Amino acid sequence: MRGRFAPSPTGPLHLGSVYAAIASYLDVRSRDGQWLLRIEDIDPPREVEGAAELICRSLDSLALNWDEPPLFQSTRSAAYAGALDTLRHRGLSFDCGCTRRHLRAEARTGPEGFIYPGTCRDGVPVDRTPRAVRLRVTPQVIRLHDTIQGEQSQELSSEVGDFVIRRADGPYAYQLAVVVDDAWQGITRVLRGTDLLGSTARQVYLQQCLDLPRPDYLHVPVLLGPNGEKFSKSAGDTVDHIGRRASALWCFSLDLLGQRPPPSMMKEPVSTISQWAIRYWQPSELPCGKSIGWSSVSLAMHRWGIASD
Known part of the structure; x- marks a missing residue:
């Protein structure tokens, strides 16, 4: 099995893209699969200088480790x-x-x-x-x-x-x-x-x-912000300084993915959280709606100590 995460380098990751990256990662890792990173940099007018490198550093801070060198679409x-x-x-x-x-x-x-x-x-x-x-x-x-x-x-x-x-x-x-x-x-x-x-x-x-x-x-399901729109880079819904909040972001994402991490998990390093999530990943608990509303998102943010940037 081979999966992938394919962000566009139009700015830093936002809460919704962190949540989707973690879901994609766990989906294949729980099946002993490979997880790849693809940078969709084929729209130069929308791209932000340095964004691709920032995305890679953010994923590394989250211990979302890819198995092959990133593929840049600009080379294809x-x-x-x-x-x-x-x-x-x-x-x-x-x-x-x-x-x-x-x-x-x-x-x-x-x-x-x-x-x-x-x-x-x-x-x-x-x-x-x-x-x-x-x-x-x-x-x-x-x-x-x-x-x-x-x-x-x-x-x-x-x-x-x-x-x-x-x-x-x-x-x-x-x-x-x-x-x-x-x-x-x-x-x-x-x-x-x-x-x-x-x-x-x-x-x-x-x-x-x-x-x-x-x-x-x-x-x-996509995550919705307080305005009822999905989180996006263009709206400024980016996540800065992931390193110091990596464990909280993992627990927040697992919570909204229906995986119920124990409260003590937030004190653990991301490597421990990742191993726990891979071991206990339950696809049957994934939410099946088209979106998760702000009331649920904000509750999970509060529960795991994530402030709105």
């Missing part, structure tokens, strides 16, 4: 280009000249954003210039079993439409990069937050198009 452009060429050769992609202004005027809106209306499927209109590359979606229901969230299905053509695999500003899209890298790294189990559950059908479809294996998927 040739692999993404090869996948894009394969899709073009198979007639599964096309150039798109639609801007966000066009989509606001022409497209319906769904849970995942604009539902692409197919404007450029048969060629870019003469009044538009090719900008992005989209994957051609066929009418079919994508079904998958999520170990935590249960059976999932999505009719991509009507709920999402043809989706971007290379952006208008140049970078390869997240959906393409994550599928290529999961296969290349031999990832067999993906545990992440439910904020990415809506992307999973697109990734499964891309795996089908590229003849790549499908890992098992598990999505833990």
Whole structure:
């Protein structure tokens, strides 16, 4: 079994990403699996200088030890280009000249954003210039079993439409990069937050198009802040000085993951907490909702002595 944690270097970790990293780590370590670190640095305008190094130091402070050198997606452009060429050769992609202004005027809106209306499927209109590359979606229901969230299905053509695999500003899209890298790294189990559950059908479809294996998927509920939104770096919900609070962050995360660490555990070093959590990990106790509200999050923060930064 091989799992991974794949943060973007857009700033320090936040409470939600620490919780998700610990969940992913325990999920594979409890099964004697390997845990890998991938840095998703393919969006330069959003990246923060030094963030990747800070993330690595934070994970090290939490004793979340990866088994292979971190993979930086910025080194993988040739692999993404090869996948894009394969899709073009198979007639599964096309150039798109639609801007966000066009989509606001022409497209319906769904849970995942604009539902692409197919404007450029048969060629870019003469009044538009090719900008992005989209994957051609066929009418079919994508079904998958999520170990935590249960059976999932999505009719991509009507709920999402043809989706971007290379952006208008140049970078390869997240959906393409994550599928290529999961296969290349031999990832067999993906545990992440439910904020990415809506992307999973697109990734499964891309795996089908590229003849790549499908890992098992598990999505833990995201943590919500006092404003009812999920914790995020952009909102300033980052965790600073992890070293002195590592044990508390472990216990906080285990608590919200349904693992019930004893109160005395917070006085233990993170290596001891990690060993205890691996030994007594109970997947059946993982919460299965889409989110954990602020009342529960704040209670756990108070219980384990974590102040809101």
